[in-house]
Amino acid sequence: MKDRYSPLLRSGWDYVEKVSLEEFKAADWALLNRQRGTYYAEEQARQVLRMLADSKDDATFGYMVNNYRHCLQSATMAMHDGLEEEDIVVALLHDIGFIACPSMHGAFAAALMGAYISDRNYWMLHRHAIFQNLHSPELPGVKQHERERWRGHPHFDWAATFVAKYDQAATDPAYDCAPLEVFEPMVQRLFARPPKPRYPTD
């Protein structure tokens, strides 16, 4: 069966040969669920890291560093400042969707990590591009103070700090970034956390 269907099937694992979900019986779902946990434990962080690593040699459209280096610098700065591991991983992945999903890249990162991170980081990721406006006064059409709509929110100060220290100032080609390998175990530990439910209004 394995040779006949796909070289990607894994030896030693069982597979449901039905081709529509409507045909799946309880025993089939049980089989999937038996293997699902192991699969995600092995694959989830690896695939996330691969998304970032894949952009390593991509060109930049005008900044002195590409998005990969920006992410590495952000994470390295967070690490050097002694931030907690979750904040370092959030820094590493905050712009992982910057090219693939530009206008909603904050929501992209929030969705990617949302089940595993604090409310403060979830909130910050969603809004970090708007907080960035403060630091881009001459960007055409910018609403520089748009972040003020959230002034007084418990996570306002963290979003302001993250953007000021680890985002808008993380495009220096001379900065000595730690290699991605340094952050890999941190990413693995984050995605190994038990996921919590998130709702669009959070």
Ligand SMILES: [Fe+2]
């Ligand atoms: Fe961003």
Ligand SMILES: [Fe+2]
């Ligand atoms: Fe950024």
